[in-house]
Amino acid sequence: MSVHEDVFNGQPVIRAALPCGDAAVIALHGAQLISWSTPEGGEHLFLSDRAQWDGHSAVRGGVPICFPQFNQRGPLAKHGFARNLPWRVLDSASDARRAHVSLILRDDDTTRAWWPHGFEARLCVQLEPGVLRLALELTNTGADAWSFTGALHTYLRVPDITRMQLDGLGGAARWDAVRDVHATQSAAVRFDGEYDSVFSSPLPRGPLRLGDEATGRFMTIENSASWHNAVVWNPGAALCAQLKDMPRDGFRHMLCVEAACVDESVTLAPGQRWIGWQQLTQWQGREAASHAERHKATSTLSV
Numbered sequence: 001m002s003v004h005e006d007v008f009n010g011q012p013v014i015r016a017a018l019p020c021g022d023a024a025v026i027a028l029h030g031a032q033l034i035s036w037s038t039p040e041g042g043e044h045l046f047l048s049d050r051a052q053w054d055g056h057s058a059v060r061g062g063v064p065i066c067f068p069q070f071n072q073r074g075p076l077a078k079h080g081f082a083r084n085l086p087w088r089v090l091d092s093a094s095d096a097r098r099a100h101v102s103l104i105l106r107d108d109d110t111t112r113a114w115w116p117h118g119f120e121a122r123l124c125v126q127l128e129p130g131v132l133r134l135a136l137e138l139t140n141t142g143a144d145a146w147s148f149t150g151a152l153h154t155y156l157r158v159p160d161i162t163r164m165q166l167d168g169l170g171g172a173a174r175w176d177a178v179r180d181v182h183a184t185q186s187a188a189v190r191f192d193g194e195y196d197s198v199f200s201s202p203l204p205r206g207p208l209r210l211g212d213e214a215t216g217r218f219m220t221i222e223n224s225a226s227w228h229n230a231v232v233w234n235p236g237a238a239l240c241a242q243l244k245d246m247p248r249d250g251f252r253h254m255l256c257v258e259a260a261c262v263d264e265s266v267t268l269a270p271g272q273r274w275i276g277w278q279q280l281t282q283w284q285g286r287e288a289a290s291h292a293e294r295h296k297a298t299s300t301l302s303v
């Protein structure tokens, strides 16, 4: 097992690995997880090979942290500034079965020029065999209350978007942002073009399940209840072609399943803390499923 510093595309990263082969890579820029791989499943996150690594742009792929604003719902830059700034490593540790890395971002002159509030943001990345958990902890360190929206904007890597099915959102309220239609989600979600939807109450309590019918492989995605929304996004071919940091066929190999607070902002009083997490578990066929089940039963990952 190891946790060590490295450089990837000219940017500092932290690499964490377990003896069994599971590994994660986190860029200090944006505290962005850019890779999570397992021996059975290979790479589980999509990272665009045209992503910009200039130290200030948002990186397309992995798990961008959107804070303190989701999308363009406010006066700040799209998805807030946390994904555009360098974070600092706070601590890290590893043993034979698990590894964790924590990163921190605090307000400074730059952030206060955009958003005049005192805050501390911590991201804790935890790795166990077949399981990855990201926990975002936000604290109001200022003298006045402030509100935020945001997300863990997870880009999952998929073999072919047209074969994927996302289960577990049945009964949730859905705002289809592409057509601007509100409805109740009735069935599993499948993808045959641009898809951009915000799901809200009643969000199902259990994990979401993203499966590939052809191979039987699937992943479960569990969001803490502190996230009020789940966002599902795939740009489809036409929008993808307009995104300069995406390869033309990039939309085929990604699906964003996000833990988010979009509809309602969260308000923190001075000194108050908020925690939101997302946990990904990989499953693969019957053997791997029971393997993952065993690990899940004994998983100690927590915030």
Ligand SMILES: O=P(O)(O)OC[C@H]1O[C@H](O)[C@H](O)[C@@H](O)[C@@H]1O
Binding pocket: 058, 071, 078, 079, 177, 196, 197, 231, 232, 233, 256
């Ligand atoms: O291109 P970005 O700024 O990273 O945003 C990418 C996407 O993020 C979210 O999933 C939103 O729902 C989409 O509307 C948005 O286009």
